[in-house]
Amino acid sequence: MSNAETQSKTIIGIVDQTVVQLFQTMVSLEATPGAGSTNAPRTTVFSGMSGSVGLSGRVTGIVYATFSEQTAKHIAEKILGCGVGEAEMTDAVGELTNMVSGNLKSRLCDLGFNCSLSIPSVVRGESIRVSAKNAALGVSNEYTLEGFDRPVSVHVYATFEN
């Protein structure tokens, strides 16, 4: 885990596995990871609903998971088994982002990079521009969901302690 490329690939590997398992388990949906990028631009434009959770410790960073409103609604309905409003959609996005981040945190901990999580917050809007200039590495991937037009995307910006 000594260089940025290895760290980036490790993160994408963990996130891919987590997202696929999470969608399977939580909402019985098949999520197919894209090729992924180990050099994601530090400034990205999102639209829809984007959950974020900060990491701090031997790895410092932030995880963003972005869902279209359609996807967020579907997931919240599947989890709750009833019609949902904005509050439930926000909850679902926050909770899924927290689960992805939590799993990333434990896997990084297993690799000797202990860190802890901040609370999840959810940002909703069109053309939300996110910038994490101080991060040593930026990785991202998109996950196509069967039956949905827009993929879910996950961005992780992080700096590993030497």
Added chain:
Amino acid sequence: MSNAETQSKTIIGIVDQTVVQLFQTMVSLEATPGAGSTNAPRTTVFSGMSGSVGLSGRVTGIVYATFSEQTAKHIAEKILGCGVGEAEMTDAVGELTNMVSGNLKSRLCDLGFNCSLSIPSVVRGESIRVSAKNAALGVSNEYTLEGFDRPVSVHVYATFEN
């Protein structure tokens, strides 16, 4: 620091002092704190440029500092002493948010609540809806800047360890 009201007032006190000093020192502007809220709604709508930094440790949470584009531009120009573009505005917002959060972190540490910071990220857009439902407390305040129409606002959502 045993109840939410005391914790909330402590946070607002620290943030007020930090923001006033920061504006005075960094950009020679007088920032006047509003009355502040110790029960800020967990869902808020921002517009402009909003920096965020996560806290984790004995206090877990997130700090948002929101600036109008005009304010962000002015601050970046004052700091750099030249005309600036979007990248420099984003940097300035991220850096000021990081300084507010860093000071909050050290003061909480002095009070026995050790925590560390995630990296700053900056969100830009109109009607950015931020939700931090899991936070035990939410505080906010606005800071009027001489010569500017829109105030700077700071929101802190946090949960203290028992």
